[in-house]
Amino acid sequence: MQEKKGLVFDVQGYSVHDGPGCRSLVFLSGCPLRCEWCANPEGQVIKQQVMYQLKKCKYEEHNCRRCISACPYNAISESGDSEKPLLLDRTKCRECTTYDCTKACIHESLELSGEWMTVSELMAVIDRDRRFWGDGGGVTFTGGEPFMQKEFLTAVLKRCKEAFIHTAIETSAHVDTASFLKAFQYLDFAFTDLKHMDPEKHREGTGVNNKLILKNIAALAASDWPGILVIRIPIIEGYNDSDENITATAEFLNKIGLDIVNILPFHRMADSKYNQLGMSYKYAEHEETPDEIMKRVQKIFLDHEIGCFVGSNTPF
Ligand code: SF4
Numbered sequence: 001m002q003e004k005k006g007l008v009f010d011v012q013g014y015s016v017h018d019g020p021g022c023r024s025l026v027f028l029s030g031c032p033l034r035c036e037w038c039a040n041p042e043g044q045v046i047k048q049q050v051m052y053q054l055k056k057c058k059y060e061e062h063n064c065r066r067c068i069s070a071c072p073y074n075a076i077s078e079s080g081d082s083e084k085p086l087l088l089d090r091t092k093c094r095e096c097t098t099y100d101c102t103k104a105c106i107h108e109s110l111e112l113s114g115e116w117m118t119v120s121e122l123m124a125v126i127d128r129d130r131r132f133w134g135d136g137g138g139v140t141f142t143g144g145e146p147f148m149q150k151e152f153l154t155a156v157l158k159r160c161k162e163a164f165i166h167t168a169i170e171t172s173a174h175v176d177t178a179s180f181l182k183a184f185q186y187l188d189f190a191f192t193d194l195k196h197m198d199p200e201k202h203r204e205g206t207g208v209n210n211k212l213i214l215k216n217i218a219a220l221a222a223s224d225w226p227g228i229l230v231i232r233i234p235i236i237e238g239y240n241d242s243d244e245n246i247t248a249t250a251e252f253l254n255k256i257g258l259d260i261v262n263i264l265p266f267h268r269m270a271d272s273k274y275n276q277l278g279m280s281y282k283y284a285e286h287e288e289t290p291d292e293i294m295k296r297v298q299k300i301f302l303d304h305e306i307g308c309f310v311g312s313n314t315p316f
């Protein structure tokens, strides 16, 4: 029987802010949300995508045209603009399965966004990193939304538990409740995102309303899962930072008995990824969330007796 494969768009070692101790982060492709400020746009779909880094391209310097002749669909053409010499027709790339352009590009200017891996292949990478975790570390699954590849996720989680590896997840919780709760038998720690308490505002910013997310967070809080659940909130100035929204979030957490949040300031570090993918980025000009806002939000949570950690200043 063939082993299950999953699309993994990154594996990063030595993370110290995404769960207890030193950890490896596994980024699984696919997401049911489309947050306008998304920091990992290359992980939104379960499909390898071509990323084009202009600064590595040798079109001018070496008169390189290798990708143009390699593409069987004529999707790459010369623009005539020296600032942006190549035009990539991504409507044609959507049907592509060979990605011959990336194989032809010896300068790593064109690269694929992810790699299809079997459970064993991913476990070998996790195992390779394991010796660097030290005491109390482990592996954290993030994305994208890890539950978009739930069968692969569950298979890897199960293998981790069999190998006595501490497991964590960062999830939007936008997944059917049965699958969500079932996976927690293999999880020790979880970050669940919560972007807005108002269903319509949530839909405006992320493409989906928050009903399933709130239901799943409440269901996990009420379950007998013995792990630690931290609510993660990206604080986006002008979107979800109002006193009214943060108070509503705190009251919801009080009601279901959760008492730890990690608030993350918005940053623009994903800017170059949007360029590489040819995607527009609504937040390209948006300012990073100022410290005063983070402190105001933190105070509201603390006033509701909820432990509130800002950014990477966390004990986990
Ligand atoms: S991904 Fe495929 S269709 Fe798109 S440019 Fe590369 S080879 Fe051509």
Ligand code: SF4
Residues within 6 Å of the ligand: 056, 057, 058, 059, 064, 065, 066, 067, 068, 104, 105, 106, 107, 108, 109, 110
């Ligand atoms: S093959 Fe690579 S380096 Fe050459 S023109 Fe294409 S993208 Fe640029």
